Amino acid sequence: MADKEPALFICAIERRYRQGEITLEILSGAELTVWPGESVALIGPSGAGKSTLLHIAGLLEHPDAGEVYVDGVATSKLSDAARTQIRRTEIGFVYQFHHLLPEFSALENVVLPQMIRGLTGIEARRRSVELLTYLGLTGRLDHRPAELSGGEQQRVAIARAVANAPRLLLADEPTGNLDPRTSDYVFGTLDELVRASGLATIVATHNMDLAKRMDRRVTIRDGQVVELT
Numbered sequence: 001m002a003d004k005e006p007a008l009f010i011c012a013i014e015r016r017y018r019q020g021e022i023t024l025e026i027l028s029g030a031e032l033t034v035w036p037g038e039s040v041a042l043i044g045p046s047g048a049g050k051s052t053l054l055h056i057a058g059l060l061e062h063p064d065a066g067e068v069y070v071d072g073v074a075t076s077k078l079s080d081a082a083r084t085q086i087r088r089t090e091i092g093f094v095y096q097f098h099h100l101l102p103e104f105s106a107l108e109n110v111v112l113p114q115m116i117r118g119l120t121g122i123e124a125r126r127r128s129v130e131l132l133t134y135l136g137l138t139g140r141l142d143h144r145p146a147e148l149s150g151g152e153q154q155r156v157a158i159a160r161a162v163a164n165a166p167r168l169l170l171a172d173e174p175t176g177n178l179d180p181r182t183s184d185y186v187f188g189t190l191d192e193l194v195r196a197s198g199l200a201t202i203v204a205t206h207n208m209d210l211a212k213r214m215d216r217r218v219t220i221r222d223g224q225v226v227e228l229t
Helices: 050-057 080-090 106-117 121-134 150-162 180-197
Strands: 008-019 022-034 039-043 065-070 091-094 168-172 200-204 216-221 224-228
Touching (some): 008 050, 022 200, 022 216, 039 050, 050 200, 080 106, 091 150, 121 150
Parallel strands (some): 039 216, 091 168
């Protein structure tokens, strides 16, 4: 992988929060490199800093120190508009809760972010049908979120996250609300999509069985990102 640019390089990241008179050190010199086509499981207990690391990696939150490189671009000194543009085009997000727009169909939920980016309605619809079909939702395109099962909703959320062909996918407990069988299926479809598209992926999860299916496993210990065997 030495001849490639990392999709994500988090360098010497520090993040702390004030709680009254107490300063909580969440990240302290944290570093992580993720390459195109590589999947990384981020595991650890609640409160360890997993979500904070994902928010910083996804340019949703500024670190107190350090740098985040997305596809080789240093982001700390970019304007809010430039950071928003990178989030829109280079980064996809999947959360524990699907956050689908309830008044729109599955297909429309995937079409919308592409049209916001500037694709024509015809092209956005074609790509959305392709993605949802790939994820096993052929017969559910016109259903609204309330008419879909939890697993189907999360697969729509995955399709929406990758609709704009990002380089990096960040997922925060994407199967946390699903039963084990549905969780396994949804993760399987996500894994297939990631490998087929060459996405760099970080998945925060408590599920060790799922984590073992990814290329690497890391945790946060004393504010540092630590590789696990």
